[in-house]
Amino acid sequence: MIDSLKDYQDVSFEQGRSLWQDAWYRLNKNKLAMLGLYLIIFFVVISILTPWIGPYAYETQNLALGASAPSAQHWLGTDIHGRDLMTRLMYGGRISLMVGFAATAVSLVIGVLWGTIAGYVGGLTDTIMMRIVDILYALPFMIFIILLMVVFGRSLLLLFLAIGLIEWLTMARIVRTQVLSVRKQEFVSAAIVTGLSHWQIIRRHVIPNILGPVIVYITLTIPSVMLLEAFLSFLGLGIQPPQSSWGVLISGGVETMEEYPWLLIFPGLALSLTLFALNFLGDGLRDALDPRATRD
């Protein structure tokens, strides 16, 4: 009796796992993706802690020293004004990562909302919404950004917003096509039959099914946003000296790559490592978040 009772108690029902738990489980098994995740966390932590690490300030110059190769005092060398490159790289990471994540977040929110509504509602609403996207596409984005900067003045926040406002267009298109294909699937029809509201359908059935492509696109957006920031700074619309970002450091490094190669190599390395990490992570996340993938 006792034994059988014990047996009975031991039989546990398999706990249902949410999409997120599943995803985390699968992601954990993907070594490259986890490496990417750790790298990104590492970069983020470093850039948050920058003001408290290291003996140098990012703007302190040592003109007499000038550009010097990596040494015991300056691990990554110094730039033309004798500023410690490592410190500048960490500060640059702050701005680059902030621009990358913030602008992408802006584009994500607008793009996903816009694309989902257009794709899900369909009909005339879809046509109108997508034509608006087309029109915005046709506007030269530089003029748009320059106008914003001229009207509202230069600020970091505005830079995030301006870049985000440009990057959401492609996101909206991708999301819309995905939603269109998901909406016609049987499980959505089934959900409608069971009487779920539109919002619930979008939340439970549509969005999880479009996460894959969206995440992949995010991992592409972040690097392109970082490069866009570098370009804007080059034109005098983004970050201004003595502040700096990875893109600015790289474009400065290109100018002197023959004489002072470390000024290009290290910022280049930082940016490409971040991009690799983001790509691996994005790849892993797409696999992990795919609701059609088998559960095991």
Added chain:
Amino acid sequence: MPNKLISLSFLLALFLSGCDLGPSNVESGTNNQILHLGNGTEPKDLDPHSVTGVPEHNIISALFEGLVTVNPKTLAPEPGTAASWVIDNDGKRYTFSIRDNAQWSNGDPVTADDFVWSWKRMLSPAMASEYAYQLFTVKNAKQFNHGEIKDFNQVGVKALNAKTLQVDLENPTPYFLSLLSHYSTYAVHPPTILKFGAIDEAGTLWTRPGNFVGNGPFVLDDWRLNYIIRVSKNLRYWDSSNVQLNEIVFYPIDQVQTEERMFKTGALHATSSIPVDKIAVYQQKDPEKISIDPYLGTYYYRINVNIKPLDDPKVRRALSMAIDREMLVSSITKGGQLPAYTFTPPNTQGYYAATSPITFDIEAARQLLTEAGYPNGEGFPEIELTYNTSDGHRRIAVAIQQMWKEALNINIRLSNQDWKVYLSRIQSMDYSIARAAWIGDYPDPNTFLDMFITDGGNNQTGWSNAEYDRLIALAASQSNQQQRYRTFQQAEALLMAESPIIPVYTYTCVLLKHPQLQGWYPNILDQHPYKYVYLQEPK
């Protein structure tokens, strides 16, 4: 996108240096006498009466010729469009005989009336030419330009007949002939100007290829924005048999790095400058390709004296004295430049400024700032430092920004602008502090010091000082060179005490040129009359 352009041009440079794609510009240009020149930045216009820049000068001097031209080695005045001249009335009257065979590129003869008409255009108040003051040595020219005289016949320039021009000056002016080799005194072709606008209208279409008419050794062939300006030999030029070049192609390249790469791959015979980091490399590897020569020019910052807190001379002096110029020239510019504490470069035709009140003295600078009401920079607003987009200007600005931050605890915002935007912002006084440079137009301290007279076209700081105006006018009336220079010294001491400008360094002319470029002599104005230039493989 410039970024992409840079990397593209770099890839292209790599590609070109690796593969044999036929003769380079330098080789084919040398065979065909086609000169390829880097020219810094896209010119604002090619109208000699409405431009002020050096890039414009380089092109205009190919397209026009003044009454007088310069010796390519010594810069001494030589007959140009005028075959000869007579000076009398104690140096106050010049009578020029214009060459019989001087003609415009459309075949019309160049007449004395053309010069009278052109000077009227230059001096017209509505033309608003920054360089109008160049002609203020001419009798009543200033009054006409300021609208006090309406009748141009009262101005001291007159056509005695079709080929004789008589000019009366206010004072005997020792540098007057040198002035006449400057583009602001050139003649333009009246019917061409009138075809596209009024006499006193700037920026009309007459300077476009096809419309353009000039009297120089070359004529405008092609002008593609931000790409090239091509000029070809003008067969109607009076001395065209002595012009050896067939064509000159000017490349507007803002990026000195790009220019250097183009030079290296043989796309340019000479550059307009060189990236500072490359100076040492060339000196070591290709010393025959780099030339560093004295240059009559000053790199400086203008201050807008109309806005607070820069309206206080103490603040301006404090800013000026907190700059470590020795460090700047030795660590940033690295081209043999001299730190400048006065505006006029040393030994400008024998002139040296008196001891300047500006030195590098951080303590004194702090003291001045405290006296002005900003102890330790407290309460000092953030001001903007504007410069035209260039890596070299940015480096200097970044260094000075930090010097001011450390010495005076004040914050400067840097803002870079495209050349044309930069020029128009300076002109409309829409700036606080702005990078500037002044290259002498003729070898005399007057070309530096008369800029800052009240409402001078190139003053553009808002600074006005009656005593300074008086001294400059006094110098103009003095014929004894020593007396004159003493007056200039007084004026300059006053200028530096008031500091509407911050001199940074005295230029040197650092550029790259291939040995094929001949007849190109170093001189302190970096002027190279193209009719003496030719291309030849070195023996």
